[in-house]
Amino acid sequence: MTAGVEDVVAREAPRVLGALVRRHGSPEDCEDALQEALLAAVERWPREGLPDDPRAWLLTVARRRLVDAVRSGSARRRREERDARTGPGEVLDPFAPDRAGRDGTLATLLLCADPALSRASQVALTLRVVSGLSTAQVAAAFFVPERTMGRRLARAKETLRAARAASPDLPARAGVVTPERLGAVRQVLSVVFTEGYTCSSGEALTDVRLADEAVRLARELHAAVPDDTETAGLLALLLLTHARVAARTDARGDLVPLAEQDRTRWDAALVAEGVGLVERALVRGPVGPFQLQAAIAAVHAEAAAWEATDWPQILVLYRMLVALAPDPPARLGLAVAAAEAGSPQDGLDVVTGLLEDPGLARGHRVHAVHGQLLAAAGDHAAAVAALERAAALATSVPEQRHLHRLVARERAAAGE
Structure with a gap:
């Protein structure tokens, strides 16, 4: 060919x-x-x-x-x-101009976000059907064998077929965008982007292909429903986050944390576009979680350096976010903001409660934040234990390497 x-x-x-x-x-x-x-x-x-x-x-x-x-x-x-x-x-022309755009992207996104499917199946089906990734590529994104993903996709398609047979007036087919289904699409795109921006496992920190695809689909979604402020918030969040991708690794491919990134390497055009989107969305309609996350990202983007970050404003935004959507990333973000705006102990007070959640304690991120806050508070021995726990639970090689470097630093600080 x-x-x-x-x-x-x-x-x-x-x-x-x-x-x-x-x-x-x-x-x-x-x-x-x-x-x-x-x-x-x-x-x-x-x-x-x-x-x-x-x-x-x-x-x-x-x-x-x-x-x-x-x-x-x-x-x-x-x-x-x-x-x-x-x-x-009834005749539906898939290329007819409509809210979905010429290629029917929105209608297909809505179809893949059927509530009958699990979130993992929604994401996998979106990558296969909307993005056109092969089964092998989708399997690689989920870090499972191709045969396993093939069976998963087959089950998702059969579930979807049964759901459509039971509900012939399915919103995706009729072109009706319900809040529930639109919300599911936003969540799917957020998951796709997150997996691309920080791979959950493997040798690479980022799968730029997945992150780019999530941004592309978020643009399509925003173009289809331009008056939906949460969709604008999602796109703004993805743009502001994706703007940092070039600065997230060094020449060796090692992770560079946000506090140490060279901000001149951030994509200024994406930052400007994202800030503009979130500023317009916040004044137009009810404030939702994606708008708040985008607002937090915008505050980071507008700071010339980590030390110049407006942490009191970020703390207020995180408190609003946790009140609306108290999921683990938001609560961990609140802990960091509390520590930066106040004291390390303020952050530790938040993290201590999170460590009591068995589900969160099985992941590495809460232990990583705990360890870094302990280090900031001067308890280097306890920081070593928390960071070693985080490194043992992490499945991303770049994140493991970063955590091991933090462990070595804290061991030296503890005089070991």
């Missing part, structure tokens, strides 16, 4: 898949049809040349394959049952 054909196929495949799923509803059938269309393109385009409209060409071929499948067996029965429910006169 020539480079030109490969680039076109990679660019158009997820858009065609999204259009097919929006129109026909079954991700599994649509994926099969798209694969056949891609095989035909790989075979014919190098010989015949690229068509004037590659996307339309792929869509036409894939639709023909779907028609062939619909005429046989169970696929035909499913289509007849669906037509009986929706009416034979």
Whole structure:
């Protein structure tokens, strides 16, 4: 396959898949049809040349394959049952201009965020169906074998098929954006970005591909619902966080904490865009968790150095965030802000309560924050124990290395 054909196929495949799923509803059938269309393109385009409209060409071929499948067996029965429910006169043009945009991204995101699916399945299906990642690529993002991910995706598709059969007026198919489903999409994109920005395990700190894809989809979502202030907050948060990616590692690939980052390496354009988004969102509607997280990121972005950070303002924002959404990252952030705005003991008072939560205590981050606050309070021996616990629980190699460096520093401070 020539480079030109490969680039076109990679660019158009997820858009065609999204259009097919929006129109026909079954991700599994649509994926099969798209694969056949891609095989035909790989075979014919190098010989015949690229068509004037590659996307339309792929869509036409894939639709023909779907028609062939619909005429046989169970696929035909499913289509007849669906037509009986929706009416034979209904025609959905997946490329028609609408709130979802020309390629139906929003409708497909909504489909993948079906409440019948677990959050992990929603994320995996979004990466496979919307982003066009292969099963192997999705498996790599979750650090599981390809066969395991294949089974997980198959179960998700079957669950989705059953949910759509039980609810023919599914909001994603009708193009109706409900608050519940839109909220699920935001959460899915946040999870995708977080996994890309800080890989939960493996040798690399960041999977830029995943982070970039989450930003792209957040832009699509914001363009589709521009008046939704929480979606604007999500996009702002992702932009402001992603702006730091170049400064997060040194030449050896080791983690550089926020306090030590060279802020001249932050992406100024992304910072400006993110700050503008959150400033406009905060004055327009009810304040939600993503807007507050974006506001915190904006305060960090506007500080010339760690020491110049407006910690009292960040503390106020974290208190508001915890009141709205008391999840572990928010509570850990509150501990850090309390320590920076007040004293290390203020932060330790917050973390002590978190350590009593068995679920949180199984993760490395609470122990890492605990250890660093103990170090700031001058209890270096206790800091060593907490940081060693964090390093033992961490599954990301760059984070492990960083924690081991902190352990060595505290051992030296403790005179060991």
